[in-house]
Amino acid sequence: MMIQSLGQNLVFGLLVGALYGLVALGLSLIFGVTKFLNVAHGELVMFGGYACFWAFSLLGVDPFISIPISMVFLFLLGAVVYRLVFSRTVKLPEESKIKNTLLVAFGLSVILQNLALNFFTADERSVTTSYAMKAFTIAGVRFPVMRLASLVVAVLFLVALTLFLRKTYTGKAIRATAQNWEAASLMGIDIHKVYLLAFALGASLAGVAGILVTVNYSIYPTMGLSWTLKALIVMVLGGLGNIPGALIGGLILGVTESATSFFIDSNYREVAGLVLFLLVLIFRPQGLFGMKES
Amino acid sequence: MLKLENVDVFYKELQALWGVSLTVNQGEIVALVGPNGAGKTTILNLISGMLKPGAGEISFLGNPLARITPHRIVELGISQVPESGKIFTGMSVLENLELGAFVMRARQKRTESLQRVYEMFPRLAERKSQQAGTLSGGERQMLAIGRALMSDPKLLMLDEPSFGLAPILVEQMFEMIARINQQGLTILLVEQNVQSSLELAHRAYLLENGQIVGEGKGRELLSYESVRSAYLG
Numbered sequence: 001m002m003i004q005s006l007g008q009n010l011v012f013g014l015l016v017g018a019l020y021g022l023v024a025l026g027l028s029l030i031f032g033v034t035k036f037l038n039v040a041h042g043e044l045v046m047f048g049g050y051a052c053f054w055a056f057s058l059l060g061v062d063p064f065i066s067i068p069i070s071m072v073f074l075f076l077l078g079a080v081v082y083r084l085v086f087s088r089t090v091k092l093p094e095e096s097k098i099k100n101t102l103l104v105a106f107g108l109s110v111i112l113q114n115l116a117l118n119f120f121t122a123d124e125r126s127v128t129t130s131y132a133m134k135a136f137t138i139a140g141v142r143f144p145v146m147r148l149a150s151l152v153v154a155v156l157f158l159v160a161l162t163l164f165l166r167k168t169y170t171g172k173a174i175r176a177t178a179q180n181w182e183a184a185s186l187m188g189i190d191i192h193k194v195y196l197l198a199f200a201l202g203a204s205l206a207g208v209a210g211i212l213v214t215v216n217y218s219i220y221p222t223m224g225l226s227w228t229l230k231a232l233i234v235m236v237l238g239g240l241g242n243i244p245g246a247l248i249g250g251l252i253l254g255v256t257e258s259a260t261s262f263f264i265d266s267n268y269r270e271v272a273g274l275v276l277f278l279l280v281l282i283f284r285p286q287g288l289f290g291m292k293e294s
Numbered sequence: 295m296l297k298l299e300n301v302d303v304f305y306k307e308l309q310a311l312w313g314v315s316l317t318v319n320q321g322e323i324v325a326l327v328g329p330n331g332a333g334k335t336t337i338l339n340l341i342s343g344m345l346k347p348g349a350g351e352i353s354f355l356g357n358p359l360a361r362i363t364p365h366r367i368v369e370l371g372i373s374q375v376p377e378s379g380k381i382f383t384g385m386s387v388l389e390n391l392e393l394g395a396f397v398m399r400a401r402q403k404r405t406e407s408l409q410r411v412y413e414m415f416p417r418l419a420e421r422k423s424q425q426a427g428t429l430s431g432g433e434r435q436m437l438a439i440g441r442a443l444m445s446d447p448k449l450l451m452l453d454e455p456s457f458g459l460a461p462i463l464v465e466q467m468f469e470m471i472a473r474i475n476q477q478g479l480t481i482l483l484v485e486q487n488v489q490s491s492l493e494l495a496h497r498a499y500l501l502e503n504g505q506i507v508g509e510g511k512g513r514e515l516l517s518y519e520s521v522r523s524a525y526l527g
Contacts, residue, residue: 183380188368188397
């Protein structure tokens, strides 16, 4: 019995962790390429969630079918936000870029929250599909279908992003710009276009994550901060800008949280994540899988 | 081919170049020599569009460069090998070279250019799938030059290509530059190694404190008393 519920906890932690990983994936892509610390990432997740919610409740579109809708919407939102706000900080040296984008993104998160509050009200929303409660059991461990689908989606997007960055010319240009923007610029790469693309792509990944949050949890205008925080912890665990590290970091955070609720108390699960965050910053600031030199 | 006329450059308030004028003609090797901080790299960054002039004109094959962005300048046919190479260490040798041919004009000739670079640097062909970060100093410099050649440039600018190399490699590097030039490429060279670069260059400019203080044929400059005492001891 003990083993079984331990197994259940582990599985649950992994499934939740995949979602954390997906939320962090977009943030990590944006940070890795542009060195923008976009603390409004959680708000982008929220808007992705609302895209899914309205598509479902107004048009009856299945949440998983609405993935492309949400992605396109967030891609455009990301592009607009980059053009209006972040593009002004591109020329700053790296350190002041991080500080300035932190402030700018904080302001942006307040604006996005209030826009959502104004247009969508403060009500908590979520999407419950006909198959939401389905689950199957292996060796006494329950696998809820919705969570499992989230894991699959997260892994699919990680693989797709990795292939895009490794195999396509545009992807290589993005990686080159992330490694050394000056050299990339001397290769004839328009780094402003690359930044715009990376930011919009990161935002569209937040859009996908928003859908999974909507079907597994609920969405409301002020939800952003807690998801930004999770994504930050995961990004630090996996190494700043490390793409596969984001998913692994997410799984670690998910398992740590569920282990904390199992062995200690579920009230401490959030604390466990933050303690892990501090320990990594103190002992391995380059992240669990990050290399010292970029 | 390339012409700078009375160019001033400022870093914020600080003036780095004062009324610099220089020309590079088709087929030449032109060297810029001078002490650290004289403004040699500034001139290269200015030509490649990384810096914009405060005053003066720059033109390349009749196109004014002062207002256009770095990636457009690469498209026009100027390629810069930055100081210490700045290769993409986290990517393979082949990927580095592919990125060199990023601009549209070079993309069509990619296979051809790659063949040429591999012939020139067989070592790069041997290591094409290796991470660039694992290369030795000399190999990195080869990769940086090979990457710049991939863009099929008309003018190649080299910033301290011999920096940090062992003496034997330095010699090979200068032979390599001469060979690239013989194949028809115009070269603008910035060097600390005054003796070798003046021997190599057709013409050279002497730079001090952001101003051009002398110009002449490479070997002529070598015999100047002021150059000898300042750089060659």
